[in-house]
Amino acid sequence: MHRAVETTDSVPEIVVEGEGSSADSPPVDRKARIGVMMLCAAGIAMSLTQTLIMPLIPMLPMMLDTSAGNASWAVTVTMAVGAVATPIAGRLGDMYGKRRLLLLCIASVAAGSMVCAVSSSLPLFLVGRALQGLGVAFVSVGISVMREFLSAKRLGVAVGMMSSSMAVGGALGLPFAAFVAEAFGWRVLFWVGAAGSVVCFGGIYALVSPSRIRMGGRFDLIGALGLALVLLTLLLPVSKGLDWGWTSPVTLSLCGLSALAFAGWLAYERRRVNPLLDLGIASRRTVVLANIVGLTAAFAFYGMELAPIQMLMAPTSTPHGLGVSMLTAGLLMAPAGLVAFVSSNIGARMGASLGTRRTLVIAGCLLCVALLAMLIALAVKWEFPAVYLVAVTCFVGASVGISYAILPTLIMEATPVEQTGEANGLNALMRIIGLALSSAVVGMILANNLTPVPESALSVPSPSGYMWSTAIALAASVVTVIAALLLPRSGYTQTK
Numbered sequence: 481m482h483r484a485v486e487t488t489d490s491v492p493e494i495v496v497e498g499e500g501s502s503a504d505s506p507p508v509d510r511k512a513r514i515g516v517m518m519l520c521a522a523g524i525a526m527s528l529t530q531t532l533i534m535p536l537i538p539m540l541p542m543m544l545d546t547s548a549g550n551a552s553w554a555v556t557v558t559m560a561v562g563a564v565a566t567p568i569a570g571r572l573g574d575m576y577g578k579r580r581l582l583l584l585c586i587a588s589v590a591a592g593s594m595v596c597a598v599s600s601s602l603p604l605f606l607v608g609r610a611l612q613g614l615g616v617a618f619v620s621v622g623i624s625v626m627r628e629f630l631s632a633k634r635l636g637v638a639v640g641m642m643s644s645s646m647a648v649g650g651a652l653g654l655p656f657a658a659f660v661a662e663a664f665g666w667r668v669l670f671w672v673g674a675a676g677s678v679v680c681f682g683g684i685y686a687l688v689s690p691s692r693i694r695m696g697g698r699f700d701l702i703g704a705l706g707l708a709l710v711l712l713t714l715l716l717p718v719s720k721g722l723d724w725g726w727t728s729p730v731t732l733s734l735c736g737l738s739a740l741a742f743a744g745w746l747a748y749e750r751r752r753v754n755p756l757l758d759l760g761i762a763s764r765r766t767v768v769l770a771n772i773v774g775l776t777a778a779f780a781f782y783g784m785e786l787a788p789i790q791m792l793m794a795p796t797s798t799p800h801g802l803g804v805s806m807l808t809a810g811l812l813m814a815p816a817g818l819v820a821f822v823s824s825n826i827g828a829r830m831g832a833s834l835g836t837r838r839t840l841v842i843a844g845c846l847l848c849v850a851l852l853a854m855l856i857a858l859a860v861k862w863e864f865p866a867v868y869l870v871a872v873t874c875f876v877g878a879s880v881g882i883s884y885a886i887l888p889t890l891i892m893e894a895t896p897v898e899q900t901g902e903a904n905g906l907n908a909l910m911r912i913i914g915l916a917l918s919s920a921v922v923g924m925i926l927a928n929n930l931t932p933v934p935e936s937a938l939s940v941p942s943p944s945g946y947m948w949s950t951a952i953a954l955a956a957s958v959v960t961v962i963a964a965l966l967l968p969r970s971g972y973t974q975t976k
Contacts, residue, residue, distance in 0.1 A: 511687060512629050512630060514687055515629070515687040515688050515689075516626065516630070516638045516641070516642075518680075518683040518684060518687045518688070519582075519622045519625070519626065519642055519684070519688065520641050520642050520645050521680065521683070522582075522586065522618065522622070522680035522683065522684060523618060523619045523622055523642055523645030523646065523649070524645045524648050524649040524652070525649070525673075525676045525677065525680050526585065526586070526589060526615040526616070526618040526619065526649065526677075526680075527619070527645060527646040527647075527648070527649025527650055527653070528649040528652065528653045528656065528673070528676075529589050529592075529593060529612050529615055529673045529677070530558060530562070530612065530613075530615070530616065530649070530650070530653070531649065531650050531653025531654060531657065532653055532656075532657040532669055532670070532673060533554055533555060533558070533609070533657075534653065534654055534657065535654065535657045535658040535661055535806055535810075536657070536661060536666055536669075537551065537552070537554070537555070539666065540554060543666065544599070544600070544601060544602045544605055545601070545602075546602045549723055550602055551602070552720075552723070553602075553606055554602075554605060554606060554609050555719075556715075556716070556719045556720060557606050557609050557610050557613065558609045558610065558612055558613040558616075559613070559616075559715065559719065559912065559915075559916060560613070560711070560712055560715050560716065560719070561610045561613030561614060561616075562613040562614070562615070562616025562617065562912060563616070563711045563715055563909060563912045563913065563916070564707070564708045564711050564712065565585075565613065565614045565616060565617045566616055566617040566620055566905050566908045566909045566912065567707065567756070567757060567902070567905040567906050567908075567909050568617075568704050568707070568708075568756070568905070569581050569584075569585065569614075569617035569620070569621055569901075569905060570617070570620055570621060570624065570901035570902045570903070570904055570905020570906070570908075571699070571700075571704075571756055571757070571901065571902045571905065572699065572901075573621045573624060573625070573691070573901035574624075574899055574900070574901040574902050575699060577690055577691040578621050578622075578624055578625035578628070578691045578901055579625060579684065579685075579688050579689070579690050579691060580690070580691075581617070581621050581901075582618060582621055582622060582625065582684050582688065583681060583684060583685060584614070585614055585615050585617055585618040585621065586615070586618065586677050586680050586681045586684065587677075587681060588611045588612070588614035588615060589611070589612050589614065589615035589618075589673070589677045590674050590677035590678055590681065591608075591611050592607075592608040592609065592610070592611025592612035592613075592614075592615075593608065593612060593670045593671070593673035593674035593677060594608070594670070594671075594674045595607055595608030595611060596608035596609065596612070596670040597667045597670035597671045597674065598667075608670075612673075615677075616908075616912065617905065617908070619642060619643065619645060619646055619908065620901070620904040620905045620907070620908035621901055621904075621905070622642050623639050623642050623643060623888045623904050624892075624900040624901040624904050625688060625691065625901075626638050626639060626642065627892055627897060627900050628691060628692055628897075629688075629689060635889070635892075636828035636829075636831055636832055636885070636889055637825055637828040637829070639828065639885065639888045639889055639892075640824035640825055640827050640828035640881075640884070640885025640886075640889075641821065641824055641825060641885075642888075643824060643884040643885055643887065643888050644820045644821045644823075644824035644880075644881045644884050644885060645821070646884075647781075647816075647817045647820035647821065647877065647880060647881060647884070648817045648818065648820065648821045649817070650785075650817060651813060651814045651815075651816055651817020651818065651820070651877075652814055652817060654789075654806075654809075654810035654813065654814075655807055655810030655811045655813075655814055656810075657669055657810075658806050658807040658810050659807060660672060662807070698754055699756075700749075700752060700754060700755055700756040702748065703745070703748065703749055703752065703755055703756035703757075704756050706741065706744065706745040706748060706749075707745060707756060707757075709737075709741045709745075710738055710741045710742045710745055711909075713734045713735075713737045713738035713741060714734075714735070714738040714913075715913075715916050716734055717730070717731040717732075717734040717735050717738075718916050718917060718919075718920045719916060719919070719920065721920055721924070722920065722923055722924050722927060726924070746759070757902060757906060758899060758902065761894075761895050761896075761899060761902075761903060762903070762906060764894055765967075765968065766890060766891075766893075766894040766967060766968060767891060767894050767895070767903060767906075767907075769963045769964070769966055769967050770887050770890045770891055770894075770907060770967075771906065771907055771910040772910075772959070772960075772963040773840060773844075773883060773887060773960050773963045773964055774883075774884075774887050774907050774908075774910040774911045774914065775910040775911065775913060775914040775917075776914065776956040776957070776959045776960040776963065777843075777844075777847065777879070777880055777883045777884075777911075777914070777956075777957070777960050778880075778910075778911040778912075778913075778914030778915050778918065779914040779915070779917055779918040779921075779953065779956040780847055780851065780876070780918075780953040780954070780956040780957045780960065781847075781876060781877075781879075781880045781918075782914070782915045782918040782919060782922075783918045783921075783922045783949055783950070783952060783953035783956070784850075784851065784854070784872070784873060784876045784950075784953055785813065785816075785873070786918070786919065786922045786923065786926070786949070787922065787926065787941070787946050787949045787950060788813065788869050788872075788873055789809055789813060790926065790940065790941055791869060791946065792804050792808075792809040792812060792813075792866065792869065793805075793806060793809050794940040794941070795933050795936075795940070797933065797934045797935075798931060798933055798934075798940050799861075799863075799931065799942065799943045800858070800863065800864075800943065800946060801940065802865075802866050802869075804866070812866055812869070812870050813870075813873060815870060815873070815874050815877075816870075816873040816874050816876060816877035817877060818877075819874045819877040819878050819881065820877040820878065820880050820881030820884070821881060822881070823877070823878040823879075823881035823882050823885075824881040824882065824884060824885040825885075826881075826882065827839060827843065827881060827882030827883070827884075827885035827886055828885045828886075828889075830842070830882065831885070831886050831889060836886050836889060836890050836893075836967070837964060837965075837967040837968070837969060839882060839886050840882075840883060840886050840887075840890075840960075840964035840967065841961060841964045841965055842882070843879045843880075843882035843883045843886070843960075843964075844879070844883070844957060844960040844961035844964050845961060846875060846878060846879040846882070847875075847876060847879035847880070847883075847957040847960060848954065848957045848958060848961060849875070850872050850875035850876045850879065851872075851876070851950060851953050851954040851957055852954060853872055853875075854872045854950050855947065855950045855951060855954055858943060858946050858947045858950060859947065861943065879957075883960070887907055888904055888907070890967075891903045891904055891907050892904070918953075918956075921952060922949045922952065922953070925945055925948045925949045925952065926941040926945045926946075926949055928945070929941060929942045929944045929945030929948065930942055930945070931943075
């Protein structure tokens with residue numbers, strides 16, 4: 481057994497546990513294959529807990545005796561905690577063991593689900609949702625741990641499946657939550673989430689071995705607190721800007737504070753020997769471009785979830801309204817997540833045969849074509865059927881599944897094995913920021929372009945709102961293609 485003991489704030493040493501083990505020749509056996517399946521299942525379960533809240537949002541004010549504005553914090557707090565936890569969990573996993581962090585994420589989700597299930601007031605419910613937010617970090621840490629026990633030949637497909645598990649959970653979460661909440665009550669929904677988390681905890685503990693490779697050094701607590709301040713002051717105004725007003729003093733003050741905090745955090749991290757995030761690795765060309773692809777692809781993907789779900793549920797008397805129930809709408813959106821999961825396997829094989837750069841370009845072009853098809857249909861004022869909407873979202877899901885399968889592989893090829901968790905955590909953070917920005921921008925466009933429902937006091941998004949939101953998502957997909965084209969043409973090494 482080899483272990484590095486650090487006594488000063490010096491360059492961290494790598495800890496390798498277990499004689500004869502190496503990251504370059506990990507054991508691949510039946511237990512490893514089952515472990516991959518368990519990791520993917522747990523990834524889907526963790527993402528399900530993030531979307532279970534969606535059908536409950538209209539009922540939260542009555543459930544928790546609060547206003548609609550305050551109830552919306554149930555979504556915001558989970559996203560904010562998840563954004564902060566993801567890069568920090570990646571670093572802690574590199575230092576103290578990735579399985580340990582996986583189990584901590586699952587335990588937090590289980591505890592949060594139980595807190596939500598017994599809540600009768602908003603503050604306690606928000607505590608539960610904050611604990612559930614820690615589960616957002618699970619997928620990026622899970623991807624990193626796969627590198628330790630899978631061969632390079634098997635790693636690509638496994639990483640693709642794991643990476644797309646968030647899309648699958650997100651797609652299945654809405655119909656599943658709507659059915660359980662309607663049939664058995666909203667508290668049962670959270671008890672089911674807690675039970676699923678307990679099962680995942682046992683499976684990960686039994687099937688995933690403790691990390692053999694760890695990075696020494698001291699945890700950068702000040703850097704972690706600084707990053708938390710940066711992300712919270714950025715995501716809060718982005719998430720609540722529509723409610724507070726984009727030019728309100730609170731929104732502008734938080735945005736300014738985020739910019740100042742980011743500048744101070746960068747200056748501090750550059751002076752650190754053991755920083756929270758290695759800025760040298762984060763600034764490598766491959767890593768930067770991979771993060772841009774992750775952010776813009778997430779922006780486009782979520783934009784094409786927000787608008788279609790409103791089209792499906794809008795009354796048939798309104799433009800593009802299809803008049804289906806929330807459960808039916810969720811079922812119609814679910815195929816996109818399943819397509820993303822299947823296409824992740826295809827994407828991994830494409831990456832191995834065509835190269836990661838070409839595969840990402842193809843995925844980006846597929847995304848552009850799907851969004852362009854939607855934009856043209858809206859521009860010519862075609863009252864398309866639900867099957868057309870499902871087809872477009874499935875093409876978007878295929879593109880995102882391929883992209884998400886390739887991005888972690890790109891990141892891992894460009895970083896040392898002992899810093900995989902840190903680098904994947906940063907890429908996952910970029911995706912979260914992309915989702916948050918998409919929610920804010922598309923939400924603002926749809927909210928500012930409304931048309932009244934005939935013989936009703938309600939309003940729904942207008943055709944111009946749908947067109948502009950689709951156009952913004954299309955612009956993001958074009959940036960995705962450009963960033964992919966700028967990637968190096970040849971292989972990716974740790975020096976690039």
